[in-house]
Amino acid sequence: MNDYHLSKLFSKPAEGEYVPITFIEFRRRLVGWSTELKRSMYVETEDDKEKLKRIREMNVMTAINHISGRTSSIELTDNEKFQFEEVYSNFLKKGGQLMYTRKKVGARTVSFFELREAEKRAIDIPEKSLLSDRI
DSSP: OOOGGGSSTTOOOOTTOOEEEEEEEEEEEEEEEETTTTEEEEOOSHHHHHHEEEEEEEEEEEEEETTTTEEEEEEEOHHHHHHHHHHHHHHHHHOOEEEEEEEEETTEEEEEEEEEOOOOOOOOOOOOOOHHHHO
16 A cells, blocks of 8 residues: 555545654644635735635644654644643653544544554663673
8 A cells, every 4th residue: 555645744644544643843823725726725924815715723733754754744623632632641641652543523534643552672682791601
């Protein structure tokens, strides 16, 4: 399966696909729909507000996407941000790995976060010693 869609700037995993992330920061940004470009754009200046439709305020989370190794942006509603904050507080207490996915709730697809236990990677390394000492 091609995982390219998981490594883009705005990664949108399908239901059941998980992206390991590391949280960096949240920002509140104005977002509007551009009829010319047929996509959402961030409002940078007052002139942008005149060109865009459906202007709304969104929480934009910046995180490190461990699949691509680069930073990604995830747009969250207030409810999704609240759910992330609960998972993140557990992460700070217990440790582990933050996982990002999307779930179908009714007709909408929402962002969802989970905490997974970290896999133990430490291997017992034998102490250095001389061969003559071992014999």
